[in-house]
Amino acid sequence: MVRVLLGFALLSFSVQASADTVPKVGAGTIVDLGILQSRYADPRRVVVWLPSSYSSRGPKPAVLYMHDGQNLFDKATAGYGMEWEVDEHLDRLIREKKVRPTIVVGIWNTSKRLLEYVPSRAFASLPTAYRDQVRALYGGDPLSDGYLKFIVDELKPMIDHRFRVKTDRENTVIMGSSMGALISLYAIDEYSKVFGAAGMMSTHWPLSFKPEGKTLSDEEFEAVSSTFERYLAPALPDPKTHRLYFDHGSETLDAIYARYQARVDKVVAARGYLSGVNWMTRNFPGQKHNEISWASRLDVPLEFLLPPR
Known part of the structure; x- marks a missing residue:
């Protein structure tokens, strides 16, 4: 039971104790938008990171929306x-001209993180038993x-409206990890006219999980993999x-992702996407399911999703 609870906490990443704390940064500037109210979702804090190159009179940067x-x-x-x-990472990449000028919109999660990040249309087509398990x-x-x-x-x-930014699809990107990767993929599928690129790091394809050291059965693997195949085939932009x-490591929770990703990759290729284009x-051997690992390889997705123009 302890391991199950630890696994659940790992997927949750909800930090209510820090809801009133504005992050401090080592590069660039943070603009705190405060706790935003919504007609569609629970209130949450949102902050905007501006690179050191940002200017109200300079070239307009792209916008990267990030979860958690x-x-x-x-x-x-x-x-x-x-x-x-x-x-x-991003301030350095911009200065080195490896990434186009970009601001980051950091969207706090809430206690309903799992519910907000699981793709609704994919969830609805899960087999009944698996859907009930996830619910x-x-x-x-x-x-x-x-x-x-x-x-x-x-x-x-x-x-x-508030920031001097490019507003077109090509310069609007969304990105996240674990369950945040799933909602990023769902976003570009459902709002393909809004988002031009999406980054999915350590995507938690299984939706459910088992105690440490155990994997989902072949039947469970097939249930969720075939569900994502059916959803993504017509939905991919x-x-x-x-x-x-997409990427994943090989340790902790990431150890189970490879075979799920392989199934998704076939759907992506069939849609006409070209690797490297x-x-x-990517697979990163030795990488774990945590922020240290994501930070260590962050340059890779940033350079791919936001190349200089």
Whole structure:
């Protein structure tokens, strides 16, 4: 039971104790938008990171929307004392001209993180027994459609109005890890006219999980894999106008992801995506399911999703 609870906590990444703390950054500037109310989702804090090159009179940067905003910039607000180091990485990459100028919108998670991040349409087509298992684990039915409406219909217009940024699809990117990867993929599928690229790190394809050291049965693997295949085949955006990045490690929770990713990769390739051109899928041996690992390889998706123009 202890291991199950630890696994659940690992998937949750919800940090209510830090809800009133604004992260401090080592590069660039943080603008705190405060606790935002929404017609579609629970209130949450949102912060905007501006690179050191940002200017109200300079060239307009792209916008990167990232989930689990507590964990992006500062160990003091992060769930497990580990951060992505997004500010340091992105500021350096911009200065080195390896990434186009970009601001980051860090969206805090809430106690309903799992419900907000599980793709609703995929969930609805799971086999009944598996769907009931996930529903019991997460505490209800998905809230992801409302969460995405908050981002697209309320948050993005606010960002586009308040900051000097590019607002077109090509310069609007979304990214996350674990369950945050799933909601990023769901976002670019459901709002392909809004998001031009999506980054999925350590995607938690199984939705459910087993105690440490055990994997899902072949029957359970087939149930969830075939569900994502059925959803993604017609839902993936046009490869002529979009970019997709996937990765996973080989340790802790990431150890079970490879065979799920292989099934998804076939669907992506069948849609017409070309590896290294508009699609990348990477395996990082030795990497774990945590912010330290994501920070260590963060340059890879940033350079692929936001190349200089």
